[in-house]
Amino acid sequence: MTTRRAGHPRPIPLGSPYWKLWASSGFSNLADGVFTIVLPLVAIQLTQSPTLIAGLVVAARLPWLVFALTAGALADRLDRRKLMLVANLVRAILLLALVAVMFLGINSIWALYCVAFLVGVSETIYDTSAQSILPQLVQREQLSRANGRLYAVELTANQFAGPPLGGLLMAVGVIAGFAVPAALWLIAVGVLLVVPGRFRIERENKTTLRGDIAEGLRFLWSQKILRTLAVMTGMFNFASSAAFALLVLFAVGPTSQMGLSGAGYGLLLTTSALGAFLGSILADRLEARLGRSRALTLTIVGVAVFVGAPAVTDNPFILGPIFFIGGLLIVLWNVITVSLRQRITPNHLLGRVNSVYRLLAWGTMPIGAAAGGLLAHWLGLQAMFGIMGLLTLGLLALMPLLTDAALDAADTSAPTT
Known part of the structure; x- marks a missing residue:
C-alpha cells in the first residue's frame, strides 16, 4: 500500500x-x-x-x-x-x-x-x-x-x-x-x-515492569490476527533453523551429497541473500499487486519448497534458484507481517508486542536446530529436510484465518498512531 x-x-x-x-x-x-x-x-x-x-x-x-x-x-x-x-x-x-x-x-x-x-x-x-x-x-x-x-x-x-x-x-x-x-x-x-523529535510514549498510570510485560502478552493473545501470525512465524523459524543448521553437512565436503567446496557453499547461500535483497525492494509493490492474503499463501508454499527441496535434489543449479526465490519470499512475509503488526498495535504497546515476536522468532531457532539434529540422526538428512518442508506447508491450514477481509478489518479497527 x-x-x-x-x-x-x-x-x-x-x-x-x-x-x-x-x-x-x-x-x-x-x-x-x-x-x-x-x-x-x-x-x-x-x-x-x-x-x-x-x-x-x-x-x-x-x-x-x-x-x-x-x-x-x-x-x-x-x-x-x-x-x-x-x-x-x-x-x-x-x-x-x-x-x-x-x-x-x-x-x-x-x-x-x-x-x-x-x-x-x-x-x-x-x-x-x-x-x-x-x-x-x-x-x-x-x-x-x-x-x-x-x-x-x-x-x-x-x-x-x-x-x-x-x-x-x-x-x-x-x-x-x-x-x-x-x-x-x-x-x-x-x-x-x-533525528528530531521526542519518542517517548506518555503514560497515564504508574505500573510495574512485570505488569507491563503481562499487558503486552495479553494484548497479543487477544488479537486473533497477531496471535495467528506469531504462531506461524515461530513455526517458520523452527523449520528453517532445523534445515539450515545442517545444510552445511548436506552441501560441503567430498563425502556430502552436494560435494561443494566452502566457497561453493558460500555462493549457494548468497543466492538466498540476493533474493532477500530484491524482495526488500519489491515487497510493497508485490503486496499491493497480489493482496496480503495471497502473498502470504504464496510465501508459505515457496518457503516449504525452499526448506524441503534438498530432500529431493542435490543439484546446486536447481537449489540455487529455489534459494533465491525463498529469500525473496521470506522478506515479503516479513515486510507484510511487521507492517501489519505496527498498524494493529497501539503505540504504547508496540515495544512489548514486538519483543514477544522476537522472543518467539529467536526462541524457536535453537529448538528447531536441536530437533533437526535428532531427526537427521534417526532418519537421515534428506528425510529431515522433507519433514520440515511438510511442516512448513502445514501452515496453510491457518490461512483461512488470514483472509484479506480479516486483515483489512484488523487494519480498520486499529487505533490511529
Missing part, C-alpha cells in the same frame, strides 16, 4: 527523519555484520574446543530468550531513540574496552563470552526500539515501503558488506577487527542524534 497525493503518480516521500534512521541503521548493521564474522575468527585463535566456539553463539543469542520481554517493556516506557543511542554506544564501548584489553596482551575466551552476551543484550534493546519507533516517523500507509527500504539497507550492510569487510580487517589484525565495528556503531550514534 502506498500513499499518493491527488494528481501525482509518485508516493509521498518518507521524509528526512526516516532517511536519517535508515542511514543510522545501515552503519549499525554493517557493524553487526563485521562483528559476527570477527568474533569466531578471534575465538579460534584462543581455543580449538568446538564446545567453547559453539558456546559463543549461545552467549550471543541467549539475551533474546532471557531479556527480550524486558527490552520491549523498556521501549514502551522510555524514549525509543535514546534507547537506540544508548544500545549502540554501549556496544561501541564494549568493543573498545576489548581492544584495550587485547592491546595489553590479555587474551581470554571468557572476555569474548562476556562481550558477546552484553552485545546481545544491547542488540535486543536496539532492535526492539528500532521496530517500534518506525510508526512514529512515517504514516501508517507508508509502513510497507519504509520497512522494505530498511530491510534493503540491513541486508546489504549485514550480509553483503559486513562479512567480507570483517575478513579483510582480520587480515590486518585483531585490534582492527574490533575497532572498526566500534567506530561504525559510533557513527550510527552520530547520525541518529540528528
Whole structure:
C-alpha cells in the first residue's frame, strides 16, 4: 500500500527523519555484520574446543530468550531513540574496552563470552526500539515501503558488506577487527542524534515492569490476527533453523551429497541473500499487486519448497534458484507481517508486542536446530529436510484465518498512531 497525493503518480516521500534512521541503521548493521564474522575468527585463535566456539553463539543469542520481554517493556516506557543511542554506544564501548584489553596482551575466551552476551543484550534493546519507533516517523500507509527500504539497507550492510569487510580487517589484525565495528556503531550514534523529535510514549498510570510485560502478552493473545501470525512465524523459524543448521553437512565436503567446496557453499547461500535483497525492494509493490492474503499463501508454499527441496535434489543449479526465490519470499512475509503488526498495535504497546515476536522468532531457532539434529540422526538428512518442508506447508491450514477481509478489518479497527 502506498500513499499518493491527488494528481501525482509518485508516493509521498518518507521524509528526512526516516532517511536519517535508515542511514543510522545501515552503519549499525554493517557493524553487526563485521562483528559476527570477527568474533569466531578471534575465538579460534584462543581455543580449538568446538564446545567453547559453539558456546559463543549461545552467549550471543541467549539475551533474546532471557531479556527480550524486558527490552520491549523498556521501549514502551522510555524514549525509543535514546534507547537506540544508548544500545549502540554501549556496544561501541564494549568493543573498545576489548581492544584495550587485547592491546595489553590479555587474551581470554571468557572476555569474548562476556562481550558477546552484553552485545546481545544491547542488540535486543536496539532492535526492539528500532521496530517500534518506525510508526512514529512515517504514516501508517507508508509502513510497507519504509520497512522494505530498511530491510534493503540491513541486508546489504549485514550480509553483503559486513562479512567480507570483517575478513579483510582480520587480515590486518585483531585490534582492527574490533575497532572498526566500534567506530561504525559510533557513527550510527552520530547520525541518529540528528533525528528530531521526542519518542517517548506518555503514560497515564504508574505500573510495574512485570505488569507491563503481562499487558503486552495479553494484548497479543487477544488479537486473533497477531496471535495467528506469531504462531506461524515461530513455526517458520523452527523449520528453517532445523534445515539450515545442517545444510552445511548436506552441501560441503567430498563425502556430502552436494560435494561443494566452502566457497561453493558460500555462493549457494548468497543466492538466498540476493533474493532477500530484491524482495526488500519489491515487497510493497508485490503486496499491493497480489493482496496480503495471497502473498502470504504464496510465501508459505515457496518457503516449504525452499526448506524441503534438498530432500529431493542435490543439484546446486536447481537449489540455487529455489534459494533465491525463498529469500525473496521470506522478506515479503516479513515486510507484510511487521507492517501489519505496527498498524494493529497501539503505540504504547508496540515495544512489548514486538519483543514477544522476537522472543518467539529467536526462541524457536535453537529448538528447531536441536530437533533437526535428532531427526537427521534417526532418519537421515534428506528425510529431515522433507519433514520440515511438510511442516512448513502445514501452515496453510491457518490461512483461512488470514483472509484479506480479516486483515483489512484488523487494519480498520486499529487505533490511529
